Amino acid sequence: MSDLHVEEASVDDAAAIREVIHSAFAARPRLDPPTRALDESVASVAAAIERDGALLGRVGGIPAGALLFADEGDGALRLRRVSVLPHLHSRGVASAVVARAEEVAAHRGHDDIVLRTRSGLPATVAFWMRRGYAEVERDGTYLTLAKALPVEVAAGSADDSRALGKRIAALARPGDVVILTGELGAGKTTLTQGIATGLQVRGRVTSPTFVIARAHPSLVGGPALVHVDAYRLDGTLELDDLDLDTALEESVTVVEWGEGVAEGLSTDPLRVRIARLRGDDDVTASPGGEDAGRPGESEVGLMDLRAITITPTGARWVGAGVRSHLTASPSQVAL
Ligand SMILES: Nc1ncnc2c1ncn2[C@@H]1O[C@H](COP(=O)(O)OP(=O)(O)OP(=O)(O)O)[C@@H](O)[C@H]1O
Ligand SMILES: [Mg+2]
Structure with a gap:
């Protein structure tokens, strides 16, 4: 109307x-x-x-x-x-x-x-x-x-994305599923690296090329990280597809390209959508303009900016303080 x-x-x-x-x-x-x-x-x-x-x-x-x-x-x-x-x-x-x-x-x-x-x-x-x-x-x-409530934050560098991942790890409990969405190269694996750091798990998080999923056991007696890349997967993700020894109820499971495939793993996933903000229009349109050289607006910074939207779904996240926790850091500016 x-x-x-x-x-x-x-x-x-x-x-x-x-x-x-x-x-x-x-x-x-x-x-x-x-x-x-x-x-x-x-x-x-x-x-x-x-x-x-x-x-x-x-x-x-x-x-x-x-x-x-x-x-x-x-x-x-x-x-x-x-x-x-x-x-x-x-x-x-x-x-x-x-x-x-x-x-x-x-x-x-x-x-x-x-x-x-x-x-x-x-x-x-x-x-x-x-x-x-x-x-x-x-x-x-x-x-x-x-x-x-959902929250949208800006990440201007890969380190910003990792810092956000670390904060997400602090919210996560065994059994949680994080569904990552974003185009090729959006920074899904980078964010997962931050989650791995926060959870203190073993092994480097990389793009799993030949396997769908990889389990990273905890070094501190906490939940393992199960890192799934569903890019090559058709249809929906079943537990059996993962072929892991690690039980998902005892792990934090992060699924790249998980939207539409990982919903069967949890009724209450944390959805994370990463959008690359292409600064081309704003940045290159006025290379010598009066805005050029404004502090904090180097071409690189603006070109690489990611808008990351975290949408908690279901009762699991009520009372967890998602918004306040993920916007508390000065480098994570709420958009
Ligand atoms: N917030 C960010 N700002 C700038 N660069 C970033 C950011 N996050 C990640 N990158 C960079 O983007 C590139 C791609 O990142 P990454 O591999 O994490 O993307 P991806 O979404 O997992 O890609 P794929 O779709 O292939 O799985 C890397 O070079 C990484 O350092
Ligand atoms: Mg990746």
Whole structure:
């Protein structure tokens, strides 16, 4: 919907947001226990906005969707009273509001988004699942759904990529699967070398030319690294294909070219996508221009820059602090 706009709300929007909440929740099926959303007053909504903020989506300038934020100081940003006017369902309003909420959460430095819904609302639960939210808790009819937020960092050199790999290793636990995506020469093996350093495993990580997978045992009693290169592999990856003595539950498995082939290895992989930012346009377009020679913008640096997007999937990464951990280093600038 092109005339759809979602903005962070001010207390002046409290009455409009209360209206959207009331219309949306009044139209839902009756649940037991009944929702308290209908008890929200302009004052209670204003207080919530004052405390932690809110979003208001408008279609053609008219309030159409809303939610309230709640920050309980545990790293997660909670979404409350997620509401869309009933006659605007399936028109992209909810998606736009949630997308904006994820931006706000990342901008505020949160790792995760958390919300509660009811098992008696299957369409609502399906809506969240499609957007990558996973069930983390069930208490009677109440479900807690959560999503660990993705993070994008810049790596200007192979060493930057290795440093990021090392940080990923610090997050990893036995049984984790890291799916690496990126064109030829994007730096997948380089990142894996950093993971190997972080895990303190034996052997040099190289591109496995004749084998699909290689196991690197731990030197410190931790998990082994299983390094898989699925480039030559057709179809999906089965455990048996790997032909390893090492059990994946006791290892951290990293799969280059893993997208679409390694999904069978884990329901909750950490997806890492490496994109080479070709600086040609920006850099060579103005060789003698006023930007030339700006500190930190050598041709080499910009030409070789990688944008690395880490997308945690599934409940495994909720509460793991992925975003804050991977952006904590000064050399890893969040894009
Ligand atoms: N962030 C980076 N910045 C600049 N150069 C990098 C970066 N990461 C890796 N490189 C360099 O890019 C080249 C290719 O890296 P690497 O072999 O890791 O890519 P790959 O994605 O594994 O390739 P393949 O598709 O063949 O498996 C190497 O010379 C490496 O040093
Ligand atoms: Mg490689």
